[in-house]
Amino acid sequence: TPYEFLLTSKPAPGVALVTLNRPKALNALSSPLFIEINAAMNEFDNDDDVKAIVLTGSEKAFAAGADIKEMRDKTYADVYKNNFLENWGLLTKVRKPVIAAVSGYALGGGCELALMCDIILASPTAKFGQPEINIGVIPGGGGSQRLAQVVGKSRAMEMVLTGRMVSAEEAERWGMISRVVTEGSVVNEAVKMASVIASKGALSVQAGKEVVNAAYELTLNEGLRFERRIFHGLFATKDQKEGMTAFAEKRPPNFTHE
Ligand code: HXC
Numbered sequence: 001t002p003y004e005f006l007l008t009s010k011p012a013p014g015v016a017l018v019t020l021n022r023p024k025a026l027n028a029l030s031s032p033l034f035i036e037i038n039a040a041m042n043e044f045d046n047d048d049d050v051k052a053i054v055l056t057g058s059e060k061a062f063a064a065g066a067d068i069k070e071m072r073d074k075t076y077a078d079v080y081k082n083n084f085l086e087n088w089g090l091l092t093k094v095r096k097p098v099i100a101a102v103s104g105y106a107l108g109g110g111c112e113l114a115l116m117c118d119i120i121l122a123s124p125t126a127k128f129g130q131p132e133i134n135i136g137v138i139p140g141g142g143g144s145q146r147l148a149q150v151v152g153k154s155r156a157m158e159m160v161l162t163g164r165m166v167s168a169e170e171a172e173r174w175g176m177i178s179r180v181v182t183e184g185s186v187v188n189e190a191v192k193m194a195s196v197i198a199s200k201g202a203l204s205v206q207a208g209k210e211v212v213n214a215a216y217e218l219t220l221n222e223g224l225r226f227e228r229r230i231f232h233g234l235f236a237t238k239d240q241k242e243g244m245t246a247f248a249e250k251r252p253p254n255f256t257h258e
Contacts, residue, residue: 014198026064051198065108101190112141129165201239
């Protein structure tokens with residue numbers, strides 16, 4: 001692959017796998033690493049052969065956060081002028097589903113990176129946390145906002161103010177992740193899930209992602225109207241005709257993503 005800190009592959013039809021590969025630093029998210037994450041996501045978002053993307057790290061660490069050593073000497077003027085971390089949000093602009101397969105530490109920016117994905121699967125070894133409070137700062141990659149949305153105020157406050165790590169089992173109970181899978185299988189399970197998504201019509205998959213995300217931004221009425229309009233729009237696609245015809249004819253659909 002053309003990347004220094006990432007491994008990329010296509011482990012199944014329609015599925016791309018992006019593996020953070022900075023093992024000596026537990027996948028600490030340095031600026032060069034994040035630039036590569038954005039580049040790889042952009043590459044696969046624009047690759048017609050890819051229908052869903054899996055993002056993972058190593059067994060020991062999904063990612064242990066933003067790179068503390070890189071941040072240490074930055075001044076307020078540096079981070080404000082350059083809008084430090086702004087480019088992290090690009091991941092949320094990816095149109096295709098992104099599944100995080102989390103083993104080991106997902107801390108600080110690593111937890112935030114997982115929260116930017118559409119679905120999170122975790123190994124029993126996963127540990128989620130926002131430990132920024134221990135180093136004199138707070139989450140800066142959306143952690144406070146996305147965490148509060150998914151786990152509620154009390155749990156978000158506890159994580160952000162104490163820095164305590166949350167186990168995979170707890171994260172599942174809290175609704176932060178879809179589910180915990182057996183140890184060693186999280187990438188496989190994520191690829192399997194991505195393959196299921198890849199077998200659907202890509203237009204309706206993209207629409208489904210877009211409308212669920214709208215639930216986090218719009219009022220209920222605006223969201224319902226947006227959903228209905230996108231739903232209406234899908235009647236202009238061949239995949240809608242094919243999907244409903246295949247059902248009536250009792251055969252599997254042959255989606256052409258048009
Ligand atoms: C830079 C890091 C790092 C990080 C680990 N390393 N995390 N380097 N930034 N976030 C480096 C260590 O310095 C060390 O390098 C090597 O990775 C292995 O880590 P160890 O600490 O030796 O491993 P271990 O004892 O197993 O402890 C694992 C750990 C610990 C509990 C995950 O590394 C840790 O607490 N890391 C920091 C976690 C954190 O605070 N994250 C939030 C960052 S702030 P050497 O060279 O010594 O071998 C953040 C801001 C977000 O994310 C806001 C914007 C998104």
